Amino acid sequence: MCGIVGYIGEEQAAPILLDGLSKLEYRGYDSAGVAVYNGEEIQMVKSMGRLKVLNELTHDGAMLPGTVGIGHTRWATHGVPSDANAHPHLNKTGSIVVVHNGIIENYVKLKQQLTRRGYEFRSETDTEVVAHLLDYYYRGNPLEAITRLMHRLEGSYAFGIMFQDHPDEIYAVRKDSPLIVGHADTGSLIASDVPAVLKYTRSVYFIENGEIVRLTREGMQFYNIDEEEISKEPVTIAWDVNAAEKGGYEHFMLKEMYEQPKVVRDTFSPRLKNGDIVIEELGMTDQEIRDIGKLYIVACGSAYHTGMTCKYVFEGLARIPVEVDLASEFRYRNPILDEKTLVIIVSQSGETADSLAALREVKKRGIRVLGIVNVVGSSIAREADNVMYTWAGPEIAVATTKAYSTQLIAQYLLAMKFAKVRGEISQETLEVMLEDLERLPEQMEMLLSNKERIQRFANRYLAAKDVFFIGRGIDYAISMESSLKLKEISYIHSEAYAAGELKHGTISLIEDGTLVAAVLTQEDLFKKTMSNMVEVKTRGACVLAVTVVGNTEVEKNADYVIYIPKTNQYFTNSLAIIPLQLFAYYVSIGKGCDVDKPRNLAKSVTVE
Ligand code: G6P
Numbered sequence: 001m002c003g004i005v006g007y008i009g010e011e012q013a014a015p016i017l018l019d020g021l022s023k024l025e026y027r028g029y030d031s032a033g034v035a036v037y038n039g040e041e042i043q044m045v046k047s048m049g050r051l052k053v054l055n056e057l058t059h060d061g062a063m064l065p066g067t068v069g070i071g072h073t074r075w076a077t078h079g080v081p082s083d084a085n086a087h088p089h090l091n092k093t094g095s096i097v098v099v100h101n102g103i104i105e106n107y108v109k110l111k112q113q114l115t116r117r118g119y120e121f122r123s124e125t126d127t128e129v130v131a132h133l134l135d136y137y138y139r140g141n142p143l144e145a146i147t148r149l150m151h152r153l154e155g156s157y158a159f160g161i162m163f164q165d166h167p168d169e170i171y172a173v174r175k176d177s178p179l180i181v182g183h184a185d186t187g188s189l190i191a192s193d194v195p196a197v198l199k200y201t202r203s204v205y206f207i208e209n210g211e212i213v214r215l216t217r218e219g220m221q222f223y224n225i226d227e228e229e230i231s232k233e234p235v236t237i238a239w240d241v242n243a244a245e246k247g248g249y250e251h252f253m254l255k256e257m258y259e260q261p262k263v264v265r266d267t268f269s270p271r272l273k274n275g276d277i278v279i280e281e282l283g284m285t286d287q288e289i290r291d292i293g294k295l296y297i298v299a300c301g302s303a304y305h306t307g308m309t310c311k312y313v314f315e316g317l318a319r320i321p322v323e324v325d326l327a328s329e330f331r332y333r334n335p336i337l338d339e340k341t342l343v344i345i346v347s348q349s350g351e352t353a354d355s356l357a358a359l360r361e362v363k364k365r366g367i368r369v370l371g372i373v374n375v376v377g378s379s380i381a382r383e384a385d386n387v388m389y390t391w392a393g394p395e396i397a398v399a400t401t402k403a404y405s406t407q408l409i410a411q412y413l414l415a416m417k418f419a420k421v422r423g424e425i426s427q428e429t430l431e432v433m434l435e436d437l438e439r440l441p442e443q444m445e446m447l448l449s450n451k452e453r454i455q456r457f458a459n460r461y462l463a464a465k466d467v468f469f470i471g472r473g474i475d476y477a478i479s480m481e482s483s484l485k486l487k488e489i490s491y492i493h494s495e496a497y498a499a500g501e502l503k504h505g506t507i508s509l510i511e512d513g514t515l516v517a518a519v520l521t522q523e524d525l526f527k528k529t530m531s532n533m534v535e536v537k538t539r540g541a542c543v544l545a546v547t548v549v550g551n552t553e554v555e556k557n558a559d560y561v562i563y564i565p566k567t568n569q570y571f572t573n574s575l576a577i578i579p580l581q582l583f584a585y586y587v588s589i590g591k592g593c594d595v596d597k598p599r600n601l602a603k604s605v606t607v608e
Contacts, residue, residue: 001077001606002087002101003027004179005196006070006160006170009187009217013069014061018054020189020196021073023244025051026396026596026603027101027192028075031086034058035097036069037167042097046072046086050597067187067217068170070160072099075602078107079124089128091135092119095164098134100127101192102177103607105155130159138163142171143227146212150175150225156353156607158207160190172213177606178351178379179207181220182234188215193349193604194237194375195244195394203234206377235377244394251589252596253397253489257581258448260405261441264574266391267406268413268437275431277417282370283386289421293340295322297411298330298358300605302404302484303346308477310411313570317425318418327354328608330361337367344370346411348395348403349604350378357608359383372410374403388414397596398603399489401581404481405444408574412437415570436568440575443565447578450562451586454579457544457560458586464492464515468506469580470499470536471519472529478519478546478573482580489588489598499532512540517580520547520554521564521572533557544583546576 003024007016017034025032032054033046043064047053051073058064072087079085087099104110107126110133115121119132133152137145142163156176163169172179172190181190184200190213191197197204205222207213211230212223222230249255271279295314297307307324314322325335327345331354337343343362347355350373359380362369371384374392381387390406416433419425425433461467467486469479479496487494497506499518510516518533520526526547534557537543545558554561564575588595 001028001075001602001604003073003192003196004070004099004101004158004160004190005072005192006172006190006215007187008068008168008170008215009184011067011186012061012065013067014058014064017069017071018051018058018061019199020191021051021071023195023396024192025073026398028073028602029597030076030081031074031083032072033086033088034061034064034069034071035088035162036064036066037162037164038064038066042090042094042162042164044088044090044097046083046088048081048083048086068162068167070097070099070162070170077103077607078126084123085125087127089123089125089131091131096131096134096138097162098127098131099160100130101158101606102156104129104153104157106153110152134161140165142166142169143212143214143223146171146173147225147227150210158192168216170215172207172215174207174211175209176353178604180204181207181213181215183219187217188220190215194239195396198237198239198244202237204237204377205232205234206382237376239393244396251397253399253401253585256395256397256402257578257585259393259402260448260578261444263392263402263406264409264444265441267409271413272434272438275427275434277413277420279388279413279417281386281388282414286421289418291340292320292342292418293338295320296330296335296337296341296343297322297324297346298327298343298355299346300327300352300354302400302481303348303355303407305477305481305484306346306404306407306411308480309408309474309573310415312474312477313412313415314418316570317415318422319424320418327352327358331358337362337365339367341367342370343367344372345380345384346372346407347380348374348392348400348407350375350380351604351606353606353608356380356383372407374406395603398598398601399485399584399595405574405577412571433568436571440567440571443567443575444578447564447575448582450579451582454562454582455586458583459590461515461587462590466509467492467494467515467517468509469494469496469517469519470502470529470532472499472525473522474570474573475519475521475525475529475576478521478576478580479517481577482517482519482584485581485584486587488601489584489595490591490593491599492587499529502532502535507535507539510536510539510541514541515544516541517544517546518558519576520545520551521576522569526551530554530557546579548572
């Protein structure tokens with residue numbers, strides 16, 4: 001939610017800021033702005049709408065001279081998307097400028113106090129109080145003003161700040177919102193996320209809560225809230241520079257779907273050794289694994305759906321009871337945890353506010369937390385007791401595809417490992433399962449190569465009003481993710497239903513021609529879901545069936561069938577999701593939607 005960038009160096013700042021913002025647009029895109037010191041004063045341009053409006057207004061940055069600046073792309077929380085509410089925000093004389101990611105929770109009180117002191121507000125944002133409060137505290141020493149500000153603020157923030165009378169410096173500070181800084185050959189950068197700086201440097205510093213950075217052309221210094229200088233170690237990011245570019249694909253989502261075979265392989269292969277699964281980063285002894293009494297999988301969005309699937313995998317294979325929780329519910333429901341509980345937090349970004357808060361809640365109670373995270377060095381990765389990385393690389397499209405697929409793989413590996421250590425599966429069974437696992441990338445490729453067929457089918461449903469997805473067990477979990485994919489990028493109302501629940505209400509919504517996608521990958525549930533398929537078909541539904549090759553019986557009752565290759569019953573999600581992702585993608589582009597940046601959504605949800 002919201003992306004911030006900053007640059008100070010030898011080059012013209014504005015084009016670098018705009019380029020950085022283009023990499024962060026997934027964090028919010030209802031308005032954008034930049035402020036640059038032009039040698040005399042701070043010059044600011046901001047506008048409602050996508051970044052391209054700002055690019056046009058500034059001629060891709062060319063009309064903003066100066067080598068130091070900050071920028072912002074917004075996902076509105078306080079105040080509608082508008083020019084006035086867009087960041088940056090200025091103090092009254094225009095000599096202090098701020099960009100912000102996060103929410104200042106006590107801004108109403110601060111605004112009242114500042115208004116009483118004669119400050120006038122030009123926007124409805126919570127951020128503007130920061131510019132005025134800095135103005136109030138500023139006596140020529142930026143660090144002092146910033147630390148005084150920090151003592152007054154409640155909520156979450158990452159700021160980029162410039163002071164006109166310190167034109168050779170940018171300040172950055174963070175609490176509970178992500179922030180990284182890096183130094184490249186031509187200058188220093190700040191950003192909300194790694195893709196924005198990858199082109200310039202792979203060596204970055206992750207800023208911790210309460211830390212302040214002073215960036216200059218030559219380098220940077222770090223301070224704590226007591227204004228004492230501290231030292232920090234950089235982290236080297238292994239991501240390929242081109243990974244955050246479209247690379248010839250029309251959309252990031254399509255590119256990322258096509259990367260799935262590779263990133264799935266990247267996630268399992270380093271962990272397979274001589275017919276065994278080795279997850280060193282798990283940090284658990286075999287005895288500790290045997291002692292696990294209960295698992296909680298806690299996450300948001302699609303990551304939560306991977307937990308829904310893997311509940312069946314962990315319970316089925318390792319016979320460990322699993323609860324899957326939405327992080328936003330878990331954090332407030334006082335869950336029953338004991339020393340035999342292992343909590344797994346699944347998150348692509350590692351910054352989702354609710355998932356992070358859930359993690360902290362668990363840690364406060366002294367319970368072990370394992371993070372399954374994609375972004376190296378992110379908050380969840382740093383704060384979890386142990387972290388198992390998914391090697392999906394940077395994911396830019398708001399709707400996740402490749403990160404989702406790698407989250408499944410990480411959990412399959414854990415489930416098989418736990419099952420083996422607890423004596424629930426034999427070495428022989430494990431080896432057979434690993435063979436199936438290793439075949440997944442090739443099978444995914446085969447499904448992806450079928451995209452034209454799916455596109456033709458999708459084009460028939462561009463005008464659909466409602467679409468239903470049904471399935472049982474893992475197929476229900478697949479339905480949930482497929483339904484989310486479709487609704488979030490195509491704006492078609494869609495629901496996932498456990499097929500057995502249909503008769504308790506949803507079936508009344510089926511009309512002539514309503515599309516129902518039935519997922520039937522689980523052999524033992526095949527006949528049951530088939531009956532539900534027949535029930536909707538009889539009531540006029542058009543049925544799309546997704547099933548395993550050989551199940552030709554479905555053809556009698558389906559209007560359209562997609563076959564997935566045979567695999568282990570626990571891995572079917574990894575294959576069945578591919579055509580359903582493609583379906584959502586083609587409906588979205590067929591309708592002319594902005595598939596990579598769907599309305600109202602942001603990829604990294606850093607506010608609760
Ligand atoms: C947003 C994204 C989803 C993602 C969810 C959780 O809603 O659009 O794709 O699944 O956040 O994000 P996380 O980074 O924690 O996996």
